[in-house]
Amino acid sequence: MKHHFYNYSRLLKSSYKRKFIGVYSFCSSSGGGSRGGVDDVASWQRVDGIVRCQANYTxxxxxxxxxxxxxxxxxxxxxxxxxxxxxxxxxxxxxxxxxxxxxxxxxxxxxxxxxxxxxxxxxxxxxxxxxxxxxxxxxxxxxxxxxxxxxxxxxxxxxxxxxxxxxxxxxxxxxxxxxxxxxxxxxxxxxxxxxxxxxxxxxxxxxxxxxxxxxxxxxxxxxxxxxxxxxxxxxxxxxxxxxxxxxxHRGAYINSISTFLLHEMxxxxxxxxxxxxxxxxxxxxxxxxxxxxxxxxxxxxVTPKDIFDNIVLHNVTHMGAAPTVLNMIVNSPLTDRRTLPNKVRVLTGGSPPPPQILSKMEELGFEVAHLYGLTETYGPGTYCVWKPEWDSLPPGEKSKIKARQGVQHLGLEDVDVRDSLTMESVPADGKTMGEIMFKGNTVMSGYLNDVNATKEALKGGWFHSGDIAVKHPDNYIEIKDRLKDVIISGGENISTVEVETVLYSHPAILEAAVVARPDSHWGETPCAFVKLKVGYEVDEHEIIKFCRDHMPHYMAPKTVIFDEIPKTATGKIQKFILREKAKAMGCLS
The missing domain is CATH 3.40.50.12780 (ANL, N-terminal domain)
Structure with missing residues (x-):
């Protein structure tokens, strides 16, 4: 007896479209290699001895x-x-x-x-x-x-x-x-x-x-x-x-397994x-x-005291935390801290964590691994796989590597840094910037009741993240900015992430976020919003000088605002609010 082995992707698409009107994938093979997307229709194939039934398929x-x-x-x-x-x-x-x-x-x-x-x-x-x-x-x-x-x-x-x-x-x-x-x-x-x-x-x-x-x-x-x-x-x-x-269900199944694997759980x-x-x-x-x-x-x-108390009480082995929660932990009062009963492995994701925060977490007994992803990738999409040859590096170099976004997890077919217009992969030189793009089973099915947004996000057979990154020679990616957050000052592209990393190294700064402010001469210049640690007092000029001492002058903030930094419930900084504030200040002349 002969059985048909057919294109299952076509069945999935038609079934999903019928049951959940308004959302389904729009992919094409352009820019995506020979496999193409879910709309590609493969010819029927006849294979002897193959059958799909309850015994071998669920x-x-x-x-x-x-x-x-x-x-x-x-x-x-x-x-x-x-x-x-x-x-x-x-x-x-x-x-x-x-x-x-x-x-x-x-x-x-x-x-x-x-x-x-x-x-x-x-x-x-x-x-x-x-x-x-x-x-x-x-x-x-x-x-x-x-x-x-x-x-x-x-x-x-x-x-x-x-x-x-x-x-x-x-x-x-x-x-x-x-x-x-x-x-x-x-x-x-x-x-x-x-x-x-x-x-x-x-x-x-x-x-x-x-x-x-x-x-x-x-x-x-x-x-x-x-x-x-x-x-x-x-x-x-x-x-x-x-x-x-x-x-x-399929994507959630695969990403569940991928996440506990990358968490070494x-x-x-x-x-x-x-x-x-x-x-x-x-x-x-x-x-x-x-x-x-x-x-x-x-x-x-979630408070530092509750975190430490529960780790000790229940012998916690794993936890997750946004960089803002890590920042909260390392700056917590000594009275809130407890000696950890064992090494606690922490996955952190969201905005790129400053290397200084990662180092301090390790000193407290946490082992931090950095992941990167978006809601559209079921959360975790990449993580920084640690290699034994990095063990001998100085602490500062280790933290810089751990702050990178790393490589795709096992549930994804591919993650790449590509030119948004040509869809060509950028050189793995650690310098050329492009957009991070995802492909695979743990990319969203689509946006609910928003066909146009789905088509735009999945065009060219890749999910477009909107994040700008470089690709290092070892193929590890490193985020430089959100596409909309890059500051173009006098023709130079400035990564707000790099400026924020320097700001976090200042001993008085608890939190920092950088956005563009209109400038009558340069077009845009960096504007830093900072929150100081309790008991510290510094002024705008001191912070600007500190930044100029640690980076090219054109990248240093020209404006510093001391204020609370708005965040989402997941700890992500709401930069669109800060951009509006910077814009409302008018041009810096």
């Missing part, structure tokens, strides 16, 4: 990681939060019952979006499994957004249910009130509580009561097609207009949740920790 989905851990690690702790502790068997039972309640009580159907507004509490972890188990799509919203923005995102996502933490209930209620004014049907509100202090709050269901009514024998609704969406993650808002990035790790789970689906680690039968230590609020 659509990839990370929710199967929970099933395995419930069998392999049933009595090991899965989630720890304050005085609460769950085992993997209990977590699996709770997620199944919640999925049942979503289906039978809340009438959630496959393809519906279910939104959350909560910090890193156990319910937030459980929803990463329960929602896709119901066949629905998880949409975790930034817990620091205001009511108008939440209302806007709920309208855009058309979420049917909103799970909200009791501390954020009033913001959610205001958002739903605003939504109702537009004529849209607001989602059902499920309140996540921790005590009986929610009597004056409005809600439709209470989380634990809803879960308790679920059926423990419910059969999870596994995807028939691994291209089906598992989550929608809105971009962090550093560019002021968030977009809904769609993740597939072996069996039964203990992971401290300092990265918000709403950010890039928690870098896919809600699923990744489950795959390894680890323990999730949840934190409602």
């Amino acid at each position: 659509p990839l989905t990370p929710i199967t990681f929970l099933e395995r851990s419930a069998k392999v690690f049933p009595h090991r702790p899965s989630v720890v939060y304050g005085g609460s502790l769950y085992t993997w068997r209990e977590t699996r039972q709770r997620c199944v019952k919640l999925a049942s309640a979503l289906t039978t009580v809340l009438r959630i159907s496959p393809g519906h979006l279910v939104a959350t507004l909560a910090p890193n509490v156990p319910a937030m972890y459980e929803l990463h499994f329960a929602v896709p188990m119901a066949g629905a799509v998880l949409c975790a919203l930034n817990s620091r957004l205001d009511s108008p923005m939440i209302s806007s995102l709920l309208a855009h996502s058309q979420a049917k249910v909103l799970f909200v933490d009791y501390q954020l209930a009033k913001i959610a209620s205001e958002a739903l009130h605003l939504l109702s004014k537009t004529g849209a049907n607001p989602p059902l509100l499920v309140l996540i509580t921790e005590s009986d202090n929610h009597e004056n709050l409005e809600y439709d269901y209470e989380y634990e009561n809803l879960l308790a009514g679920g059926d423990e024998q419910f059969q999870p609704n596994l995807p028939a097609d691994e291209w089906d969406p598992i989550s929608v993650n809105y971009t962090s808002g550093t560019t002021s207009r968030p977009k809904g990035v769609v993740y597939s 072996g069996p039964m790790p203990t992971y401290l949740w300092t990265v918000p789970m709403f950010h890039c689906s928690g870098w896919c680690l809600p699923w990744g920790v489950a795959a390894q039968g680890g323990t999730n230590v949840c934190l409602r609020k």
Whole structure:
């Protein structure tokens, strides 16, 4: 008997387009080599002896990681939060019952979006499994957004249910009130509580009561097609207009494995949740920790004291943190610090971490690895693989290497630095700048209900990051700036990242961000926004002189503003706000 071996990508595309209207990939083979993109149609091939059936094929989905851990690690702790502790068997039972309640009580159907507004509490972890188990799509919203923005995102996502933490209930209620004014049907509100202090709050269901009514024998609704969406993650808002990035079950499965591999996370790790789970689906680690039968230590609020205390109390082995959190740790009071019981491996991502911060973290007992990615790449996309020959380098050189963005992880087909216009790969000389581009299974499926933005982001068969970098002779990439952040002064390109690195080396500076300010002579010049450490006093002239002593004069800031630096909930600096402030100052003459 002969069986057909056909182009599966065509099946995936047509199925996904049918089930989730408005989002699908637009790729072509141009600039992408012989493989091309998902729109390419391969001829049918006949291969003897090949059959695809239940025995040898199951659509990839990370929710199967929970099933395995419930069998392999049933009595090991899965989630720890304050005085609460769950085992993997209990977590699996709770997620199944919640999925049942979503289906039978809340009438959630496959393809519906279910939104959350909560910090890193156990319910937030459980929803990463329960929602896709119901066949629905998880949409975790930034817990620091205001009511108008939440209302806007709920309208855009058309979420049917909103799970909200009791501390954020009033913001959610205001958002739903605003939504109702537009004529849209607001989602059902499920309140996540921790005590009986929610009597004056409005809600439709209470989380634990809803879960308790679920059926423990419910059969999870596994995807028939691994291209089906598992989550929608809105971009962090550093560019002021968030977009809904769609993740597939397949991409989430692959990136979960890739992330725990690059984190060097072996069996039964203990992971401290300092990265918000709403950010890039928690870098896919809600699923990744489950795959390894680890323990999730949840934190409602992230402070240096809470970080140190929980590391010691639970023997934490791994954690993630934005560079701003690393900065917070190294500048924490001595009274907040504890001697670490073991080396804690930290993944840091976001803006490029200053080498000085990396060195100080190592002195405190943390082992820091640097990753790079975007919401559109499921979070982690590249990381700096450490090579033994670098062990003998001076500490300063080690930190500079660790601050690079490195190479692609195993889940991606390729990451390259290319000319944005010609799509040609730039020379690996460490000098020629180009745009970082991604290709592979852990690139987003597309932007929710935004076909034009999807086409633009995936043109030429690559995802265009908007980040400017160089490629070193060893093919490690190093970010120089965001495309929109490069300062062009008198015809010279100035990397704001390089200026910020020098600023961070000043002993008085706690935080720094550099943007362009209009200049009547040079066109643009660097404008530095800085926040000083407690107890330090320096003026603008001293900082400018310090920079000129450590870099070419044309790169040094000509303006220094002492002010708080606005950030997103994930610790990324909102440079679009600073650019507006610099622009409002007028031309520097």
